[in-house]
Structure formats: structure tokens, C-alpha cells
Amino acid sequence: MPIDSAAAPARALAAAPRRGRRRIAVAGAAVVLAAVVAGMIRLLWSDTPAQLPEPRCQAVIEDGSTASIDIEQSENASLIAGVAAQRGLIPRAVSIALATAFQESKIRNLDYGDLDSLGLFQQRPSAGWGTPEEILDPYYSTNMFYDAMERVDGWQSADIGDVAQEVQRSAFPDAYDQHIARARILASALSGETPAAWSCVVHSAATADPVGLAEAAKQAYGSEITAFESTPADPDGKAAKLQFDGTTEQAAWSAAAFAQSWAAAKGVQSVQVGDRLWTAAADGYAP
Numbered sequence: 425m426p427i428d429s430a431a432a433p434a435r436a437l438a439a440a441p442r443r444g445r446r447r448i449a450v451a452g453a454a455v456v457l458a459a460v461v462a463g464m465i466r467l468l469w470s471d472t473p474a475q476l477p478e479p480r481c482q483a484v485i486e487d488g489s490t491a492s493i494d495i496e497q498s499e500n501a502s503l504i505a506g507v508a509a510q511r512g513l514i515p516r517a518v519s520i521a522l523a524t525a526f527q528e529s530k531i532r533n534l535d536y537g538d539l540d541s542l543g544l545f546q547q548r549p550s551a552g553w554g555t556p557e558e559i560l561d562p563y564y565s566t567n568m569f570y571d572a573m574e575r576v577d578g579w580q581s582a583d584i585g586d587v588a589q590e591v592q593r594s595a596f597p598d599a600y601d602q603h604i605a606r607a608r609i610l611a612s613a614l615s616g617e618t619p620a621a622w623s624c625v626v627h628s629a630a631t632a633d634p635v636g637l638a639e640a641a642k643q644a645y646g647s648e649i650t651a652f653e654s655t656p657a658d659p660d661g662k663a664a665k666l667q668f669d670g671t672t673e674q675a676a677w678s679a680a681a682f683a684q685s686w687a688a689a690k691g692v693q694s695v696q697v698g699d700r701l702w703t704a705a706a707d708g709y710a711p
Contacts, residue, residue: 481624481685483613484708491609495626495688497531500544500562502685504531505614506644507566509678516580518611519604521545521569524588526603533562545569545592563643584608614685616677620700623708624684630691637690641682645675 481498484490493501501522508517525531528546537546540556543565547553558564572591573579579587584607588600613621680697687693687704695702700709 479624479626479688481622483609483618483621484623485609485612485618485621489605489609491606493531493610495624495685498624498685499689500525500531500533501610502614502682503562503640503644504544504566505611505678506641506682507563507570509615509675510644510646511567511570513570513574514580515611515615515617516584517570517573518615519608520573520579520584520587521566522607522610523584523600523603524569524592526607527588527594527600528592533560535560614678614681616674616679616681619673619677620697620709621677622681622684623702624687624704626684626688626692626704630689632691634690637683637686637692640686640690641679644682645679 479495480492481495482490482492504521504525505518508515508521511517522531525544528541529537529544531544533544534546535542537543540548540550542549542556543559544562545565545568547559547565547568549556549559553559553568554564559568569591573587576582576587576590584604585598585600588594589597592600594600612618676697680695680702683690683692683695684702687695693704697709699711701711702709
């Protein structure tokens, strides 16, 4: 449950622009999605659910620290990281946003809350954050959070809990601190700051939906994703390619984490970055 609603921002917030959203179409039923940058990310779909452990996603960073969340949380956490990348924000911004969302909603897009609070960050329509429909759009609410965060002086180096409180104006200002360590681990993996650090175990029962995945990625990453086109390389003629223009290896790992996080909803069975392969039935990347 959220500890308190997000109060009005320091000054009226305007709706964040939707950056880089484009319509995309692929002939036939695309079952492969690849992203090329510092190697290749390849995503395969399967309509057959596997016998898997409990669905979850886990971050394991270089010092051995770990943090795990469930699939619903992972979808929301990955789009929070993607929106930060679209805006050119450093991974610390993702840490701030995730620590806030942990406390306010447990990183769930709630359609209820204290008074009229709603969404990932429990923002209030009556306090100027937007309409209920807008706030329940996680891309909109995440952009609104980052808009307010960027107006906090020194957010790049200030205490994460203090920044969260400056944005949220909670009745429990110290409550965000308990989530900081976990948020930092997740942010490092989801932002691609630590390569191959994100791995999900999913039950991929959904029908393959590469177009839906690409649309979700475009909303999150914006113009970073520049192409989604048919590719004849697949012998069944059911391949498509998602290309990142001018991005880095870090961006590739972030996109891979995004794809894994949405695997259950979009039917992704495997993700490959260079020679590293993740499958829904495995717990981690393998060469």
C-alpha cells in the first residue's frame, strides 16, 4: 500500500511529450525480433508454455548483490528504466524512481490509493499531476515523475531518499530509504550499466506479439529505436529486426532487459546479445 499520495509538484506540471512514438507494421506473424548494437539481440517467441520455476526477474551486479521482483513489477520497472534512457538520464535517476515506486505502489500500476492517488507513483489528479486516465498510463506518470525530479536542485548527487521526498512530499519522508539499496541494484541491471545482469524466469504462454513489444519499447526508448522491418533471414519468413541507431552496448543490455521483462506478456522465449543467450527456462545468461 502507498504510504501517502504524491502532493502537487513545486510548480504546475505539463504533460510530458511522447517522444519518438511511431506506428510499425510487420507482414505476417513475426516470431523473431533482433536489435543490432555492439552485437545482436535476438528474441524468439513460442506459443507453448514451458514447465518453469516461479516467474520472477533478478538482478545480479558485479559485487554479487542481488535483487528480485515479480513479472508485473518487472514490466513497470523496465519501462521506468527505458523512459530514463529516452530522456538521457543517468542510472541514478532510475534508482530514485524505483525507490519511490517501491514505497508508493510496490511498482504496480494501482487504480486506487489514498484519497485520489493513482498509479505507479500515487500521483493525485487533484494536485495537478494529470487526469486519472493520464496518471494510469505508466509512461505518462513516469515522465511526470522525472519532470519533477529534474527540478530538484542537485538530484544527480543528493541523497536518493531526499530527492524522492522532494518530489512526492510524503507524510513519511524517511520511508523511501528502506528501498534504496534494492533500487540501485535493479537500476544498474535495467539501465544496462552492469552487462548481462538481468535475467527473468517466465511462463511464456502468450501468443507471439513482436509488434506489441516494439510499440512498448518505442514508447519507453523513443527515437533510440529507429527501425522495425521484415527480414528475409529467417527461413520461415517470419523475422523482424529492431534496430538501435547510434546507441551503445549499455543500451543493448537495457533493451535486452526490457524484452525479458515483457516476455510473459509478449511471448518472448529467448534473448541473445552477442554470444550470450537467455531463455525463459534458464536462470541467467549462457554463452
